[in-house]
Amino acid sequence: MYLVKRTRDEVAAAMHDPRVGDPVGDLVDRSGMTDHDVEQVVRLMNALRNWHEAAERMSESSRRYMRLNETDMRALRYLIAAHNQKRLVTPGALTEYLGISSASTTKLLDRLEKGGHVRRGPHPTDRRALTVSVTDTTRVDARQSVGRQHARRFAVAADLPPAEREVVISFLDSLSATEVVEGNRVSD
Structure with a gap:
């Protein structure tokens, strides 16, 4: 039985406290x-x-705005x-970047093409290959949502003095290096 009632924010704030x-x-x-x-x-x-939660909210907002996953x-x-x-x-380059199967890429492109977000066309030098490009409408929509968010985040980073940016870069690189994913779990 707890003697002190804590709010959700207080509990969340204490989650990272090793004490x-x-x-x-x-x-x-x-x-x-x-x-x-x-x-x-x-x-x-x-x-x-807080940053992670804000980034997730921004990402969710952009996906909702664009009606995409x-x-x-x-x-x-x-x-x-x-x-x-x-x-x-090419579809193959997209497959590699996304880390999904060719079949999943085909389904993704079918879905995006049907939604008016991308178009497929012939490769200019390889008759056997296709190219994929984003439509102008989607590019403008993405610029208005994701692009504006990125610009605000960039401005915050740009406002830091160069030495402080280097400290943040070093910290985030070191933090990223602590996570080694094996299967579905993080290892030691």
Whole structure:
């Protein structure tokens, strides 16, 4: 029985606090850290959680606006980037980028083409190949939703002094390197 009633936000905020989640220190080494140090790291972890949740909300909002699923949106972002770089995209290149099967790519392209988001056409130099491109309407719609969100995030990063950007880059790279996925579980 709990003596103190906590709100959902208070519980969520404490999830990254090793004093709550690992009170005996079996997993998280806090030796040599002051209470202030631990509190600051907890604030950092909570800020990351807040960013992750905000990014998920933005992604969901974009998918809802475009009426597409996550894989469809990834495909469109790739096609838009290729268009902006004046590069041709084949179904095979899209398959490789998305990490899905050829059959799944065909279904994805059928769905996107039916929705007016992409068009398939002949490859200019290989008669056996097709190219895939995003329609102008979808490119403009994506620019209005995803593009504007990206511009706001870019502006926040650009506002940091160069030395602070390097610290953030180093931190995020190190954080990313801690996750090694094997099968469906994260390994040690």
